[in-house]
Amino acid sequence: MEDWVYRALEKWPNVPALFGWLGLDRRGRWTIRGELISRPQIIDTINPNYAADEHGRWFFQNGPQRGYVTLESAPLVLHSDGCGRLLTHTGLAVDTAEAAWLDENGALWLRTAHGPAVLEGEDLYWLLEHLRGPQTPVDEDLLAETLALPSGSRTMLSLRLGATTLPLGRLDFDAAPKVLGFVREPQPRDAEAGAAG
CATH class of the missing domain: 3.10.540.10 (duf1285 like domain)
Structure with a gap:
């Protein structure tokens, strides 16, 4: 403040x-x-x-x-800065996160030091570049299988964020407030x- x-x-x-x-x-x-x-x-x-x-x-x-x-949606909305970094809608850099999930629509949810955040819409190209799976790049079939998993499931995907790799869980949009x-x-x-x- x-x-x-x-x-x-x-x-x-x-x-x-x-x-x-x-x-x-x-x-x-x-x-x-x-x-x-x-x-x-x-x-x-x-x-x-x-x-x-x-x-x-x-x-x-x-x-x-x-x-x-x-x-x-979420308290913080993420956007790519075009150079591989994520920024909150308030201009704060997100270089790390404690946990990550995908919702049923393919949006990325993160628990960050700044608070609960989501990446969706036009910036999802960033997510596709940073997803990791048994085979990289992640193909459409694996992504579709992941999105079809029930909320609360572990996935075969992970997210590369800065110097860390986070396992990705599945989390329904409606469940995000309680979990985060x-x-x-x-x-x-x-x-x-x-x-x-």
Whole structure:
């Protein structure tokens, strides 16, 4: 978080949180009430002040007010930088991960130091270049067999990420929040019940 946020929290410690206003779409774009946020100044304010609470609910700390974020997919959306590295939608480099999975649609899920992250859509070419199997490159048949496995299965594939190779598991999209410890649709807890937006 930026210093101005901490100063605002000290000055106004009890500002109610907002729920249902902010969102993050599957492409890593911020939304407010379903409309894309396109102004770079706003995006540059949100990105460094985006974090998770102890319950796995992700939020933007806007000065003294916390705005919880509804997630279409994952808290962090990954993109390739075109040079073989992955970056979060907030601009953080992902050079390592603790665990990796493929979902039923072929998206890559990672448990990173920055939080739960997904790579999907146009950037899946990166995944194909970094997959390893009994035969490399991984062919379409093996990939199809892997995607057809039940959620929770181990696969014959692994992922090369930086200097490490991670075994790939299979994880359904709907199971990702529980396994990775995040909440897609944050709701107020009892003490916050009057703050819903």
